[in-house]
Structure formats: C-alpha cells, structure tokens
Amino acid sequence: xxxxxxxxxxxxxxxxxxxxxxxxxxxxxxxxxxxxxxxxxxxxxxxxxxxxxxxxxxxxxxxxxxxxxxxxxxxxxxxxxxxxxxxxxxxxxxxxxxxxxxxxxxxxxxxxxxxxxxxxxxxxxxxxxxxxxxxxxxxxxxxxxxxxxxxxxxxxxxxxxxxxxxxxxxxxxxxxxxxxxxxxxxxxxxxxxxxxxxxxxxxxxxxxxxxxxxxxxxxxxxxxxxxxxxxxxxxxxxxxxxxxxxxxxxxxxxxxxxxxxxxxxxxxxxxxxxxxxxx
Amino acid sequence: xxxxxxxxxxxxxxxxxxxxxxxxxxxxxxxxxxxxxxxxxxxxxxxxxxxxxxxxxxxxxxxxxxxxxxxxxxxxxxxxxxxxxxxxxxxxxxxxxxxxxxxxxxxxxxxxxxxxxxxxxxxxxxxxxxxxxxxxxxxxxxxxxxxxxxxxxxxxxxxxxxxxxxxxxxxxxxxxxxxxxxxxxxxxxxxxxxxxxxxxxxxxxxxxxxxxxxxxxxxxxxxxxxxxxxxxxxxxxxxxxxxxxxxxxxxxxxxxxxxxxxxxxxxxxxxxxxxxxxxxxxxxxxxxxxxxxxxxxx
Numbered sequence: 297x298x299x300x301x302x303x304x305x306x307x308x309x310x311x312x313x314x315x316x317x318x319x320x321x322x323x324x325x326x327x328x329x330x331x332x333x334x335x336x337x338x339x340x341x342x343x344x345x346x347x348x349x350x351x352x353x354x355x356x357x358x359x360x361x362x363x364x365x366x367x368x369x370x371x372x373x374x375x376x377x378x379x380x381x382x383x384x385x386x387x388x389x390x391x392x393x394x395x396x397x398x399x400x401x402x403x404x405x406x407x408x409x410x411x412x413x414x415x416x417x418x419x420x421x422x423x424x425x426x427x428x429x430x431x432x433x434x435x436x437x438x439x440x441x442x443x444x445x446x447x448x449x450x451x452x453x454x455x456x457x458x459x460x461x462x463x464x465x466x467x468x469x470x471x472x473x474x475x476x477x478x479x480x481x482x483x484x485x486x487x488x489x490x491x492x493x494x495x496x497x498x499x500x501x502x503x504x505x506x507x508x509x510x511x512x513x514x515x516x517x518x519x520x521x522x523x524x525x526x527x528x529x530x531x532x533x534x535x536x537x538x539x540x541x542x543x544x545x546x547x548x549x550x551x552x553x554x555x556x557x558x559x560x561x562x563x564x565x566x567x568x569x570x571x572x573x574x575x
Numbered sequence: 576x577x578x579x580x581x582x583x584x585x586x587x588x589x590x591x592x593x594x595x596x597x598x599x600x601x602x603x604x605x606x607x608x609x610x611x612x613x614x615x616x617x618x619x620x621x622x623x624x625x626x627x628x629x630x631x632x633x634x635x636x637x638x639x640x641x642x643x644x645x646x647x648x649x650x651x652x653x654x655x656x657x658x659x660x661x662x663x664x665x666x667x668x669x670x671x672x673x674x675x676x677x678x679x680x681x682x683x684x685x686x687x688x689x690x691x692x693x694x695x696x697x698x699x700x701x702x703x704x705x706x707x708x709x710x711x712x713x714x715x716x717x718x719x720x721x722x723x724x725x726x727x728x729x730x731x732x733x734x735x736x737x738x739x740x741x742x743x744x745x746x747x748x749x750x751x752x753x754x755x756x757x758x759x760x761x762x763x764x765x766x767x768x769x770x771x772x773x774x775x776x777x778x779x780x781x782x783x784x785x786x787x788x789x790x791x792x793x794x795x796x797x798x799x800x801x802x803x804x805x806x807x808x809x810x811x812x813x814x815x816x817x818x819x820x821x822x823x824x825x826x827x828x829x830x831x832x833x834x835x836x837x838x839x840x841x842x843x844x845x846x847x848x849x850x851x852x853x854x855x856x857x858x859x860x861x862x863x864x865x866x867x868x869x870x871x872x873x
Contacts, residue, residue, distance in 0.1 A: 325780055326780065329780050329783070329784075333783065333784065333787060336784075336787035336788070336790075336791060337787060339791050340639075340790055340791055340795065340796050340797070341638075341639075341642060341796075343791070343796070343797045343801050343802070344639065344642070344643060344646075344668075344796040344797045345642075345646055346797070346801050347652075347654065347655060347658060347796075347797035347798055347800075347801045348643055348646050348647050348652040348654060348655055348664060348797075349646055349647065349652075349654060350653075350654035350657075354646045354647070354648075355648075356645070356646060356647055356648025356649075357645055357646050357648075359648070360645060361645075366646060370642075482621075482623065482624050482627060485627060485631075486627060489631070489634045492634065492635075492638065493634060493637060493638065497638070498638045498641070498642045499638070499641050499642045499645045500645070503641055503644070503645045504641070
C-alpha cells in the first residue's frame with residue numbers, strides 16, 4: 297500500500313465520519329433523545345426491584361450475580377446494551393440508508409476500497425454510541441448512585457473496544473444481507489431479541505436454563521458485561537479477567553473475518569445481478 | 576339535456592357524507608372496516624414479520640419475569656404481598672404486561688396511521704376521498720387491537736405452560752369490561768398522537784417518549800406505591816392506571832366494590848376526556864396542516 301493510497305483511504309474514513317456526524321447534528325432532538333431516553337427503559341426494572349425486594353439490595357440476587365446491588369447491575373447492562381442497538385440498527389442498516397438516500401450506487405461505484413467506507417461508518421457509529429453511553433452513565437452516576445473510579449476507566453475502555461469490534465462484525469453481516477435481500481430490519485430485530493434474552497443485560501446468565509446459557513456464551517456482549525461488572529462492582533483487576541478478554545478476542549476475530557468476507561461476496565453478487573439500486 | 580350529458584354528470588358526481596345520518600354512519604363504518612382489511616393485507620404479505628411480531632411480547636416480558644424471579648430467589652415476594660395483598664410475581668407481572676402491547680396500539684399504530692400513508696404514497700389520495708380522516712385512524716386501531724389480541728393469546732399460552740398462572744377465572748369477564756373501557760381512552764390518546772404526527776417531523780420521538788413515560792407511570796411491573804407521590808398523582812392522567820388496578824382486582828385480588836366503583840368512574844371520565852380532547856386536537860391539526868399546505872412534507 298503506497299502512501300497516497302493510505303492517504304486516500306484515510307480521507308474516505310474521515311469523510312464518512314464527518315457525513316454521519318452532520319446527519320446526526322441536523323436533527324438535534326434525535327441526538328438528545330438517544331442521550332437521555334434509554335434511561336427511561338431501565339427505570340421500570342429499578343422500580344420493579346424495589347417493589348419486589350423492598351430495598352436496594354437482594355441476597356438472593358447476590359448468590360447468582362455476585363453482588364447484592366441490583367441497580368448498578370441493571371444500569372451497566374443497559375448502557376452496554378445501547379452499543380448493541382446502535383450496531384444492529386445504525387451500522388447494520390447504514391447500507392440500506394444509503395439506498396434510501398439514493399447514494400448507494402455512487403458509494404459502491406466509487407474507486408475506493410469499500411472496507412474503508414465500512415470502517416468509517418463503524419468508527420462514526422462507535423463515536424456517537426460512546427457519547428450516548430457516557431451521557432447515560434453520567435445521569436446514572438448523578439441519580440442512581442453508580443460509583444466509577446478513575447482506575448477502572450482504561451480497562452473498561454479496552455473492554456468496550458473489544459465489544460464494539462465484535463458487534464460490528466455482526467453489523468457487517470447485516471449490512472451484507474441488506475445488500476442482497478434489501479430488508480435486514482427483521483433480522484436486526486430477531487438478533488436484538490437474542491441479545492435481550494440470552495445476554496446478562498438484566499440478570500446473570502446463570503439464572504437461565506443450560507441451553508440458553510450456551511447461546512449466551514456465544515455473544516460478545518456476555519463477556520463484555522461480565523468483565524465490566526467485575527471491574528466496577530466486584531473491584532477485580534483486568535488481570536483476573538484474562539479469560540473473558542481472550543474469548544472476546546477470539547469472537548471478535550471470527551465475527552469480523554466472516555463479516556468482511558460476507559460483505560465482499562454479497563457486493564460482488566449484487567453488482568453482477570444488477571440489483572444494487574433496487575428497493 | 577342530452578342523455579349522454581346526464582350520464583357524464585352522474586359519473587362525475589360524488590355524494591359527500593355530511594351530517595349524522597344513518598347512511599353516513601354506515602359509510603364511515605365501511606371505511607373503518609376497509610382500512611382494517613387493508614392493514615391486514617399489508618401485514619399478511621410478510622408472514623415471517625407477522626410471526627415475529629406475535630412472539631415479540633413474550634420476548635420483552637421474559638426479562639421482567641426472570642429478573643423478578645432472580646431478585647427474590649423464587650416466585651413469591653413477601654414485600655409485594657405487603658403492598659398489594661398478593662405475592663405471586665409471575666401472575667402480577669403478566670397481568671400488567673399484557674396491556675403494554677395495547678399501549679403500542681395507541682401510540683404507534685394509531686399515531687402513525689396517517690403518516691404511514693405518506694410513506695406508501697397514498698396520503699393525498701386518502702385526503703381527497705369524502706371520508707372522515709378519523710375513520711382511517713380507527714380502522715388501523717381495529718387492526719392493531721385484533722393483532723395485539725392474538726399476540727396476547729400467544730403470550731398467555733406460553734407463560735401459562737412455562738410458569739403457570741394463578742388467575743381468578745371468574746374475574747375474567749369483568750376484567751374484560753374494564754379493559755374495554757381502558758381501550759376507549761387509549762383510542763382517544765392514539766387520535767391525539769396521530770394529530771401530533773401530522774405536524775411533527777420527527778413524530779416517532781414523541782411516540783417513543785410517551786410510550787416510555789406511560790410504562791414508568793403505569794403499574795405494569797410494580798405497584799404504584801413505589802413511585803414518588805408527584806409521579807403517582809400524575810399517573811392517573813393515563814387510563815392504564817385505573818385499568819390495571821381494576822383488572823388486577825378482579826384477576827388477582829379480593830373484589831372491593833368501593834375500589835372497583837372508583838376505577839369504573841375514573842375510566843368513564845378518562846374515556847370522555849381523552850376522546851374529546853384527541854378528536855378536537857385532530858380536527859384543529861387537520862385544518863392547520865391543510866391551510867399551511869404542509870401535509871405532504873416529510
């Protein structure tokens with residue numbers, strides 16, 4: 297790869313980021329919505345916990361989750377789950393959006409490596425998701441007493457990057473399918489259900505039946521949640537979480553490789569069949 | 576006048592229904608029915624999507640149930656029993672959650688009934704037909720209510736088979752009456768949102784916001800007693816609150832005539848208020864967007 301091609305690829309990634317941020321800032325109310333409203337989705341779980349337990353901690357919960365405090369458990373689950381939503385509906389449907397905006401033909405016909413367009417989309421989605429997650433976390437620290445020490449920030453960021461890589465592997469597959477089958481929305485919904493039920497977003501995986509635990513252990517969110525909760529709630533060091541980190545690395549590698557392969561394959565297939573511009 | 580001229584004039588004539596005559600009511604009922612049939616045709620054209628939507632209420636209910644069971648390490652919560660007189664977590668949450676889909680009917684299906692026509696490219700055609708626009712909204716409401724009814728049945732069967740439900744079977748009929756009253760008020764709420772979706776460019780934010788607020792302020796997964804006093808008072812604006820309290824009284828708890836009477840009265844008042852308010856706002860918005868010519872704008 298020459299220096300000029302490197303520069304042009306960097307240019308593609310940068311402009312993809314700028315374009316997506318411009319879109320987001322064109323609708324400030326949407327920006328505010330995603331920064332605040334996901335909190336409203338976990339408040340019922342907090343109130344439900346208080347009604348059933350009669351307090352802010354549960355010994356029965358501690359036996360499975362390792363911590364009796366269910367509020368931080370739920371808050372962390374929800375904040376990290378917002379990355380799942382943005383990867384499935386943001387990145388996963390980004391190709392479909394290009395088709396709606398009438399720019400997909402131009403994007404695919406441009407003389408650049410399409411992987412860098414996808415990397416640009418993934419980076420801009422990650423940036424916005426992180427802004428939303430930080431805002432939710434800040435509100436949770438203020439109103440729900442979530443404690444965050446400076447020492448765990450870097451390890452959490454590391455785990456988040458690993459989570460994002462795995463999720464964008466899945467999103468790449470969705471983007472590939474939307475090239476060929478146009479409507480990947482239903483598939484995104486179905487995947488959301490899988491994450492919602494089988495990952496430890498609201499409850500520990502151990503509370504599920506064995507077959508459901510097996511499904512949960514295939515998802516990158518499961519390991520990211522275990523790691524982040526161990527860091528924040530159980531005060532463990534990153535060294536103690538090497539198994540979760542290793543498994544996340546393996547899942548990420550597999551998902552990204554399959555994602556890129558599938559996207560390139562689908563792109564060639566749709567170009568040959570001439571159905572790119574069809575809805 | 577020649578015979579051919581008369582024929583041409585008769586073809587061009589459209590008798591617009593005006594006034595509250597039986598013929599006009601019949602015409603509007605037909606429009607409601609046809610709008611409902613159209614929604615079913617669109618929905619059943621995507622059978623996999625239909626199946627996914629039928630099972631989605633169970634998917635969103637299960638985390639509430641599993642989370643509840645993990646929190647108390649069993650099915651019965653002494654604290655819940657102290658609050659409402661029944662500690663069965665599964666039955667309590669199930670009876671609350673079944674109405675969530677019907678809130679969706681008001682907020683999403685009715686709210687976007689006219690906006691969706693814009694996506695299909697048929698809104699202008701519908702607007703120039705001699706039919707009341709509310710009939711289109713009510714047709715969508717009919718479709719969505721039946722759709723939610725099917726989803727709720729699926730939900731009931733699955734939860735009954737997996738967890739078991741301890742419901743008072745003799746209370747089902749009166750609970751259905753309360754439910755019907757609650758739905759009337761929700762329809763009024765849906766009409767209001769459909770009006771808002773005509774003027775707001777990002778109407779989904781209003782819908783999603785109201786849906787989330789209703790979820791928090793309604794006693795779906797917890798009794799109202801855990802809410803702060805201000806939120807508890809504000810929650811009675813929504814018909815889901817007297818609706819759920821009344822339904823649970825028949826299905827789970829001991830029947831208390833004074834509480835049931837109050838709930839019936841509250842629901843009747845909310846029905847009248849929401850339907851009148853929703854229809855008024857809808858009418859004003861309809862006039863406003865047509866005067867401004869902003870109807871077809873995205």
